[in-house]
Amino acid sequence: MRQPVVLLSLCATASAWAPQPRPSITKLRHVREVMGEGSFDPAGLGRVESPRDMTIVTPRAEYIVAASALPVLFAPEAANAATAFTNNAVPSALAAYGHYISMLGILACICAERLTIKPNMTEEEEDFIAAADIGLGIWGALIAYTGYLRASAYEKGFDFYAHEPLFWLKVAFVGVFGASSFFNTIVIIQRSVAKRNGEFKPMGEKLSKRMIQICNAELVAIATIPLTATFMARGVGYAQDFPWQVEAGLAALVFAGLSFKYVKEALDFEDNPVSLDSSSD
Numbered sequence: 001m002r003q004p005v006v007l008l009s010l011c012a013t014a015s016a017w018a019p020q021p022r023p024s025i026t027k028l029r030h031v032r033e034v035m036g037e038g039s040f041d042p043a044g045l046g047r048v049e050s051p052r053d054m055t056i057v058t059p060r061a062e063y064i065v066a067a068s069a070l071p072v073l074f075a076p077e078a079a080n081a082a083t084a085f086t087n088n089a090v091p092s093a094l095a096a097y098g099h100y101i102s103m104l105g106i107l108a109c110i111c112a113e114r115l116t117i118k119p120n121m122t123e124e125e126e127d128f129i130a131a132a133d134i135g136l137g138i139w140g141a142l143i144a145y146t147g148y149l150r151a152s153a154y155e156k157g158f159d160f161y162a163h164e165p166l167f168w169l170k171v172a173f174v175g176v177f178g179a180s181s182f183f184n185t186i187v188i189i190q191r192s193v194a195k196r197n198g199e200f201k202p203m204g205e206k207l208s209k210r211m212i213q214i215c216n217a218e219l220v221a222i223a224t225i226p227l228t229a230t231f232m233a234r235g236v237g238y239a240q241d242f243p244w245q246v247e248a249g250l251a252a253l254v255f256a257g258l259s260f261k262y263v264k265e266a267l268d269f270e271d272n273p274v275s276l277d278s279s280s281d
Helices: 001-015 025-035 061-072 089-116 123-150 159-164 165-196 205-235 242-266 276-281
Strands: none
Touching: 089 123, 089 205, 123 159, 123 165, 165 205, 165 242
């Protein structure tokens, strides 16, 4: 149905721009001789034009309108294609919004921890970084859930992402980010429990420096993951024949290995708290 419509549109448009029949020069001269040199001639019928002027092409407005209306009359579904949307357009948009807003929430929580952590923090500052870390966990869970929805149910579908190596590289970067955050989370939990039990000790420079390093690494990951996602969404490096199970296994191995490393480091970490006497000197 669309091919005849396109053909009719082209024919009508070509006809609209075709040269228009105009009176010949001989007839115009005859009219001029009959009417006389000074006769009233508002329509310019007595004007003799050169052959070059006779080739000017002028479109007919009614033909242009008819040519433009043909697609709408014979193929209304094509005219409505720009405004049509799928049944899952609204859930897909909400999932995308949740994904983006979660990224901003994660960034805000990490910056809050990064700017607050220092040696000899007060109990109020310790409570603040604990609240920021809780927020980081909530936003992290939301971004993981919305990311799962976008990869499996919406966007291009899992079959596309599964054969996109950059997708699994992005998953590996997310695993690095999540595993590194275990260190600060475990330390914050340990210090919160110690404070409740009346065993609170000021944070030393060694521990605070290490926690700041973790925050810096998380900020680098936050800047790297969206860059990987932009290339991934455009199919850069897409390989249909490559076994995606291998890539998924490597990403899982990276997450598991780094998780074990950071959890063990947090549990075995020994700080050197600054004593009050040495700080007063």
